[in-house]
Amino acid sequence: MDKLEQQNLPVVVIGAGPVGLAAAAQLVARGIEPLVLEAGTAAGSAVREWSHVRLFSTWSELTDPAAEKLLAPTGWVKPDPDSCPSGGEWADLYLRPLADVLGDRVRTGARVTGVSRTGRDRVVDADREAQPFVVHVAHTDGREERVFARAVVDASGTWTSPGPAGGSGLPAPGERAAADRITYRVPDLKDPAVRARYAGRRTAVIGSGASAFTALAYLAELAAAEDGAGTHAVWVLRRGISGSTFGGGTADQLPARGALGLAAKAAVDDGHADAVTGFRIDAIERAGDGRPVLVAEDGRRLEPVDEVIALTGFRPDLSFLSEIRLGLDERLQAPTALAPLIDPNQHSCGTVYPHGHRELAHPEQDFYLVGMKSYGRAPTFLAMTGYEQVRSVVAAIAGDTDSADRVELTLPETGVCGGAGLFDVSAADRGDDGCCVPTPQLVQLGATAPAEEASTGGCCGS
Numbered sequence: 391m392d393k394l395e396q397q398n399l400p401v402v403v404i405g406a407g408p409v410g411l412a413a414a415a416q417l418v419a420r421g422i423e424p425l426v427l428e429a430g431t432a433a434g435s436a437v438r439e440w441s442h443v444r445l446f447s448t449w450s451e452l453t454d455p456a457a458e459k460l461l462a463p464t465g466w467v468k469p470d471p472d473s474c475p476s477g478g479e480w481a482d483l484y485l486r487p488l489a490d491v492l493g494d495r496v497r498t499g500a501r502v503t504g505v506s507r508t509g510r511d512r513v514v515d516a517d518r519e520a521q522p523f524v525v526h527v528a529h530t531d532g533r534e535e536r537v538f539a540r541a542v543v544d545a546s547g548t549w550t551s552p553g554p555a556g557g558s559g560l561p562a563p564g565e566r567a568a569a570d571r572i573t574y575r576v577p578d579l580k581d582p583a584v585r586a587r588y589a590g591r592r593t594a595v596i597g598s599g600a601s602a603f604t605a606l607a608y609l610a611e612l613a614a615a616e617d618g619a620g621t622h623a624v625w626v627l628r629r630g631i632s633g634s635t636f637g638g639g640t641a642d643q644l645p646a647r648g649a650l651g652l653a654a655k656a657a658v659d660d661g662h663a664d665a666v667t668g669f670r671i672d673a674i675e676r677a678g679d680g681r682p683v684l685v686a687e688d689g690r691r692l693e694p695v696d697e698v699i700a701l702t703g704f705r706p707d708l709s710f711l712s713e714i715r716l717g718l719d720e721r722l723q724a725p726t727a728l729a730p731l732i733d734p735n736q737h738s739c740g741t742v743y744p745h746g747h748r749e750l751a752h753p754e755q756d757f758y759l760v761g762m763k764s765y766g767r768a769p770t771f772l773a774m775t776g777y778e779q780v781r782s783v784v785a786a787i788a789g790d791t792d793s794a795d796r797v798e799l800t801l802p803e804t805g806v807c808g809g810a811g812l813f814d815v816s817a818a819d820r821g822d823d824g825c826c827v828p829t830p831q832l833v834q835l836g837a838t839a840p841a842e843e844a845s846t847g848g849c850c851g852s
Contacts, residue, residue: 396522400425401787402539404502404525406433408480409761409776410545411488412454414495416784419456425537426492427527429501429546433489434481436549441478442578443604446650447773448474454777457488464491499530505542505757506713519755526710541756541787543780544711548704548762555596555700557628557670557687564674568682572674572698576601579608588612588697590620594684595663596671597701598627599769603654605699610657623663624695625654626684630667666692674698706763715753724766725750725759732768746782746797758783775799 403413406428414424428435445452450471458468466487469475475483489496504526510518523539552574556562565572579585589612595605606623613621657663672687681694706723708716719729728749730736750758758764760783761776778799785794 396520396540399522399538399540401541401543401784402427402523402525402537404505404542404544405546405761406430406485406489406496406498407436407545407547407761408434408452408454408485408773409547409780410543411485411492411496412457412777413543413545413760413780413784414492415454415457415460415488416780417787418460418492418495420784420788420790422784422788424492424495425539426489426496427500427502427525427537428496428498431498431530432486433496433498434485435498436547437477437481437485439477439549440576441476441481442580443576444476445474445480446600448472451772451774452480453484454780456781457484460491461487500535501528502526502546502710503528504710504713505544507754508538512713512715523757542758543783544757544759544763545761545776545780546707546763548706551705551707552700553702553705553767555671555674555684555698555702557672562671562673564676564682568674568676568698571682571696572700574700576605576608576701577699579612585612585617588621589618591696592622592624592694593697593699594624594626594682594692594695595699595701596626597703598629599701599703600650601701602699603650605701606657606663607650607653610653610660610662613662621662623657624692625658625663625665626669626671626692627665627667628670703767703769704762705767706759714757716757716759717752719766722766722768724764724768725752727751728764729766729768732765732770734768734770744778744797744799746779747786747794750779750783756787 400423401417403410403417403424403426406426410426410428411433414426417424430436430438432438448471449469452475453468458466464487469479469483502525506512506524507514507518507521508524510516510521523542525537525539525542527535527537529535553559554561555565555572577584577588579588588609593609595602595609597605602625606625609621609623612618613623654663658665669684669686669690669692671684673685675683675685675691677683677694679694681696682698683694684692684698708718708723717726718724719726722729722733724732728745731743731745731749747758750760750764752758760779762771764776764779765771778797782794782797785791
């Protein structure tokens with residue numbers, strides 16, 4: 391295939407979520423034909439799976455400028471820019487209309503199973519960059535298809551790859567066996583069946599980010615409702631509690647994001663949740679009645695719980711990119727040049743530096759990871775970051791280097807997404823003493839901590 395023929399091929403965008411559709415809109419604006427391949431049954435399928443969750447970003451930060459221009463001739467009206475939509479509203483009021491405008495450029499029920507260079511596996515150097523990409527697609531009706539592309543933009547996100555409850559990054563022993571009691575998503579407590587699962591029950595919430603805050607707030611609301619008597623949460627944190635545990639609070643430039651942290655703190659202060667700190671899960675066992683028992687790396691054991699909500703972040707699915715030459719940071723699994731800018735040990739959402747095609751580039755020319763997937767395991771992503779990413783990437787694909795390099799992004803400061811589970815709880819803080827393992831301490835914030843009681847049993851008390 392000669393250069394001209396290759397230039398006439400579409401740019402394949404993987405994923406019809408907010409950033410994938412924004413990439414398509416940017417391509418259309420540049421006169422380049424996009425082909426969006428979405429594994430789900432509709433645009434925004436992943437967003438629809440958390441349709442009950444309200445975003446902490448406002449509408450002013452959730453729509454892409456090129457997408458707005460594409461929508462304008464249809465009579466689309468942007469919702470109140472100062473309001474925060476739910477995931478369902480974001481999908482219905484913006485993503486679905488945008489996909490409709492893009493029309494046949496968006497194919498649903500099309501799962502990408504592999505990406506490579508035509509006639510070249512990842513080992514072969516010869517004439518590699520002159521070959522178009524070949525994208526293997528599996529359709530829900532059983533068909534297999536090959537699509538050729540001049541460039542590939544992977545905006546498939548991380549929703550399908552949640553982190554495990556286990557503190558070592560792997561499912562803890564017993565975690566898979568307890569799958570009937572564990573969910574890795576924020577439950578929709580407005581759904582009667584889901585509500586009944588948690589009402590009057592003791593639930594462990596594992597995690598320290600916005601999702602965990604949301605789950606704690608939902609459970610506290612249920613506990614205060616007439617049908618929620620006896621509902622109680624145990625908040626399991628891998629770190630200790632510090633001034634940054636609850637995010638920016640009233641100082642957060644995204645007020646709804648700050649309110650999440652305050653709601654989590656209120657859940658504990660009001661007695662609807664207890665916090666267990668420095669607890670990294672080593673195993674999940676079963677009590678005699680089948681309820682899960684969480685066991686920490688230091689041997690501490692929690693009382694049995696009825697349900698577990700594990701909200702420990704997400705990670706990118708790189709399985710279908712085995713033939714692409716990726717340049718990824720060994721820790722975050724983000725593009726090598728981007729990783730230092732988004733390291734959650736150093737940055738929150740608002741301190742991420744503006745970045746574009748150069749930071750998102752890989753050894754494989756004209757291949758890009760964008761959106762949540764570009765952040766690998768970092769939890770600091772905001773939608774407006776993704777929109778600026780694809781504007782720069784599409785400009786680079788179009789050959790407009792000046793525009794691609796002119797990256798401008800102003801993000802709201804502070805927030806709940808800083809820190810990555812540092813080992814900041816010492817053995818002394820936990821009270822470790824040789825063979826003796828202390829009972830987990832349940833902390834009620836805002837109240838006087840109970841005096842420590844002397845050990846009355848076990849090897850240390852004898």
